[in-house]
Amino acid sequence: MRIPVGTAVAAGSIVALAIVPPITEALREPFYLGLCLRLMILAIAAISLNLILGFGNMVSFGHAAYMGIGAYVVGIGAFHAVEDGIDWLANGFLHVPLAIAASSLAALVIGAISIRTRGVYFIMITLAFGQMLYFVGVGLEVYGADDGLSLYMRSDFGDVLDINDNTRFYYLVLALLLATLYGTKRLVASRFGLVIRGARSNERRLAAIGIPVYRYKLVAFTVAGAICGVAGVLLANRTDFVSPDMMHWTRSGDLIIMVVLGGMGTLFGPLYGAAVLVLVEEFLSGVTEHWQIVFGPLLVLVAVYARGGIAGALRALERRRG
Amino acid sequence: MGEPILRLRGLTKRFGGLTATDSVTLDVVEGEVHAVIGPNGAGKTTLVGQISGEIRPDRGRILFAGQSITRGPVHARALLGIARSFQITSVFLDFTVAANVALAVQAHAGHSFRFWRDAASDDALIEPAAEYLGLVGLSDRTDDVAATLSHGERRQLEIAMALATAPRLLLLDEPTAGMGGDESARMIDLLRSFKGRFTILLVEHDMDAVFALADRITVLDSGRILVSGPPDDIRADPAVRQAYLGDGDT
Structure with a gap:
């Protein structure tokens, strides 16, 4: 039996991620552990964006805002735990559900308004909401305003898991990444997923066969926001720092780039996109601080010659081989 | 004769200065194939759009199975049993x-x-x-x-x-449009096999299809109903011959 190229690359990527900790430890390069940690967290956020952008054709330009909300839940909790000695506010079992609740509520409200629009208007409205939340962050004087907030303690998961240990934290994030991938796979193939993909394909037809499209798109938008909120919890803990910059529209743009570069509407595309963006940024910025001069044209090439992104290119490769 | 499943009462739709649907009152009887014909721009597709819910009428009422659906959204009407095909084919490609x-x-x-x-x-x-x-x-x-x-x-x-x-009512907007002779004949055969089983409102340009299928024909001209009746009456109607059938075999 021959293994398809796409499957091989996907499995290879997961295995590669799984063996990062022992390698970085052997080489005494903890920096790269942190780098891959960031890569996986951004991949989770990009997967959540792909759910609505790639599968549902909703180009949300404010998706980083939900990541910021999740991060601020951790940041504010840790702040009061340290400053005011309210220990339970650092509890990770509180942070995660609270982040999900807050980010999905925000997505519900933002989605309820923006999903009534289409195309470029949808992009502009989600961008506007994202920037609104960014400026809310800038306005939080107590929590460092635009300087942000340093975390003096990470989310506390008690005896269950100590995420102060970066290796354990790494495997937690890897497990969540795999869970997100599997959940997305199921969701996209389910009845709900069929409706969302139908909305991308032909929304007018969807209504004509009797499906109230709006409410399904809104639920998808909310679910994506909730997942991105969890990514925010992880990112805050990874960086030990929270700031409004996490919600800036350029961060949302990065997530879109990851999805487009990796392959819209594909399962593993956002992971590939996140990997390329994080690694290219790291290595090119070591060569020149104007690394975006190199990265920009690369993106243009993908947009012009490889519409399906990396995952699409793998698929084309498989077809040529077959 | 059966009960009307769809009733249009004084339906009117204007686009700027153009009256696309002009006080249309029409009954579609359950189990019948009701064809709507008329020259290009007569307002046939606009009429279908109002029944399916994509276009809001300015005046008048639409009753489906005894229930007013004049303002309901597209998906709600579809759930009540109004199914449509589009003039330009619309599937999930x-x-x-x-x-x-x-x-x-x-x-x-x-x-x-x-x-x-x-x-x-x-x-x-x-x-x-x-x-x-x-x-x-x-x-x-x-x-x-x-x-x-x-x-x-x-x-x-x-x-x-x-x-x-x-569906309790099929709205078919030019089902044979753009088809070759063979394909077109096959579609007509298919629709003929539906006769008696489904209620169909058929918008069609192909007169062969219309006279092969319809139990009743309504002729639209500039948004107004010119005449409505059984196929034989329509064929014989001098006004129809002049306005529509007369100008060749379109």
Whole structure:
């Protein structure tokens, strides 16, 4: 039996991620552990964006805002735990559900308004909401305003898991990444997923066969926001720092780039996109601080010659081989 | 004669200075094929759009199965049993043929907030879908992507999707448009096999199709009903001959 190229690359990527900790430890390069940690967290956020952008054709330009909300839940909790000695506010079992609740509520409200629009208007409205939340962050004087907030303690998961240990934290994030991938796979193939993909394909037809499209798109938008909120919890803990910059529209743009570069509407595309963006940024910025001069044209090439992104290119490769 | 399932009462729609639908009062009787004909720009598609809910009428009422649906949204009307095909074929091009119909089945099988089970292996969707595909003669294309279908086959697929929604009224907007002679004849045969089983409001340019299928014909001109009646009366009507049938074989 021959293994398809796409499957091989996907499995290879997961295995590669799984063996990062022992390698970085052997080489005494903890920096790269942190780098891959960031890569996986951004991949989770990009997967959540792909759910609505790639599968549902909703180009949300404010998706980083939900990541910021999740991060601020951790940041504010840790702040009061340290400053005011309210220990339970650092509890990770509180942070995660609270982040999900807050980010999905925000997505519900933002989605309820923006999903009534289409195309470029949808992009502009989600961008506007994202920037609104960014400026809310800038306005939080107590929590460092635009300087942000340093975390003096990470989310506390008690005896269950100590995420102060970066290796354990790494495997937690890897497990969540795999869970997100599997959940997305199921969701996209389910009845709900069929409706969302139908909305991308032909929304007018969807209504004509009797499906109230709006409410399904809104639920998808909310679910994506909730997942991105969890990514925010992880990112805050990874960086030990929270700031409004996490919600800036350029961060949302990065997530879109990851999805487009990796392959819209594909399962593993956002992971590939996140990997390329994080690694290219790291290595090119070591060569020149104007690394975006190199990265920009690369993106243009993908947009012009490889519409399906990396995952699409793998698929084309498989077809040529077959 | 049966009961009317669809009643239009004084339906009027203006686009700027143009009156696309002008006080149209019309009954579609259950079980009948009711054809709407008229020259280009007579307002046929606008009329269909108002019945399906994509276009809001300015005045008048639409009653379906005794219930007012004048202002309801498209999906709500579809759930009541109004299915439509579009003048320009409208299917989910990147879905397989089976998935297209499965989605239409799903639309009428309760809510779709089911997030986990694989829809493509869900017998409750796949089996009825296969049945409707058999009905329109697409059984051998089930697993093909809809984009690979010919124009005629896409039309057949659209009909299968309409049937899958358990329709009480089929709104067919030019089902033979853009078809070759053979394809067109096959579509007419298919629609003829529906006679008596479905109520159909048929908008059509092809007079052969209209006279082969219709129990009743309404002639529209500039948004107004010129005349309405059984096919033989329409054929004999001097006003119709002059306004429509007279100008060649369009």
